[in-house]
Amino acid sequence: MVEAARARDAADPLAGYRARFALPEGVIYLDGNSLGALPLATRAAMARVIEREWGEGLIRSWNTPEVGGAGWFDMASRIGGKIAPLVGAAPQEVIACDSTSVNLFKLIAAALALRPGRKVVLSEAGNFPTDLYMIAGLEAQGLAERRLAERARLAEALDGEVALLLLTHVHYRTGELFDMAALTRAAHEAGALVLWDLSHSTGALPVDLHAAGADFAVGCGYKYLCGGPGAPAFAFVAERHHADLRQPLTGWFGHAAPFAFSDDYAPAPGIERLQCGTPPVLGLTALEVGVDLIAEIGVERLHAKSRALSEFFLECLGTLGVALELASPVASDQRGSQLSFRHPEAYALCQALIARGVIGDFRAPDVLRLGF
Structure with missing residues (x-):
């Protein structure tokens, strides 16, 4: 051997x-399925941002390179655009922000708002706990009803009460794959939307959200994308939903004009409205190195x-x-x-x-x- x-x-x-x-x-x-290894280029990238962009550029680094900045303001959408081809999405449909758990909360709530009169979020018994906990959090507020079914009985559990089907593409414990296209089609036929958790998929195996007809997806940055411990996650929203999408965490970076400092919230156009607070520049810097390397390989x-x-x-x-x-x-x-x-x-x-x-x-x- x-x-x-x-x-x-x-x-x-x-x-x-x-x-x-x-x-x-x-x-x-x-154990790259828990924490990806450190790309050597991450060290130099972090040193550059800390010493030059932060240390010397200071607040100016938020500006675009055309005016002497480092482009911090656009990092979330730029890196999201780089993740997009890894999951079969368009650049304008993916943004790198927050954690997987936070993005789940945002997109579950947004999906429920798109299906008035339905409150059921259907998921698999034994799904990764944070997916189930996010549903439970909305249920505790009276906004959702959690329904769990065994893996083999998910399709038959889709009825007229289900607003959203939430599943993890690759099961965290066994590694078993779902047929993304088939289950997405079944959910749509029942009038439900679909949210896929790609935490154990992105960067490890081919994913094609467009081909599957997916509505929403989230994914992890610190596993197969090698973005480092606690790296920012990402979220996908199919462009057909952008105009009507309303997410509950209406922070200032998801505002249409954050530096207008208005008292009233107005969502940014497109995927940008999924942002909440100020982007974590250091975490995004490390994530970008990992994404670039995985895309190169x-x-x-x-x-x-x-x-x-x-x-x-x-x-x-x-x-x-x-x-x-x-x-x-x-x-x-x-x-x-x-x-x-x-x-x-x-x-x-x-x-x-x-x-x-x-x-x-x-x-x-x-x-x-x-x-x-």
């Missing part, structure tokens, strides 16, 4: 990109390598006689960039691997996750 692995390494067209990341010697990092190539690695890993387990219960789908085209295994001592296994320089992670109660 070692010789087979070396042969694969020698033929790997992406091998040179390893040197573009800060990866400690002696560490095998299999190419999501299709990354996905192909991820599938090959996970398949080879399973082959190795079989050859070595290691018996672990696979919680992920067996077929690599039915899962994201991870393999999940169930074991009663999954936590102990995870810690033992980490002690030996192989970093994966654990998800309660019994799942060992390894990202590829």
Whole structure:
């Protein structure tokens, strides 16, 4: 198996990109599905912004480069435009802002407002907790009704009361993929809108929101986009909804004219209205480096390598006689960039691997996750 692995390494067209990341010697990092590795270029970018743009440019750096600034004011839309092709969207439909949780709250509320007379938000039992908690938060205000269904029964749970179907494209625990196009179509046929959480998809596998007919999406910046811990997230709104979209967090950066300092709120045109407070320039700086690098490598190539690695890993387990219960789908085209295994001592296994320089992670109660 070692010789087979070396042969694969020698033929790997992406091998040179390893040197573009800060990866400690002696560490095998299999947890990019929780926190992406540090791109080496991030250090220089952060130093430039801190020392030159902040340290020397000061407040002037909010201005455009044409007048001597650094373009801070437009960072959210500029980086959103770079994320857009990674998820099959147009540049004017994506903005980098806030956290995944905050963007979920904004878009759930906006979707409910677009479907008056309907209050049900349908999701999967066992979805990532923050998705469910955001629905519950709106339910506590009397604005939503949370309905959960098992994965196999979601389509039949779509009825005339459902305003929004909220699902995570790649399940965080098992890596199982939803058929985005089929479920979006089913929701639309029932008169509902659809919001996709792409936190475990973006940068790891091809996504085409336009082809699926998606209405809304959110995604994470610190996993496969390598934007750093707590990196800003992103949000997508199909352009057909821009004119009617009303989101509840009407902060000053989502105003049509923020520097007019009006007492009354007027939403900015297009995707800009999803902004709330002042953009986190340092976080966006790191995120932009990661997005640029992932775009350069190419999501299709990354996905192909991820599938090959996970398949080879399973082959190795079989050859070595290691018996672990696979919680992920067996077929690599039915899962994201991870393999999940169930074991009663999954936590102990995870810690033992980490002690030996192989970093994966654990998800309660019994799942060992390894990202590829």
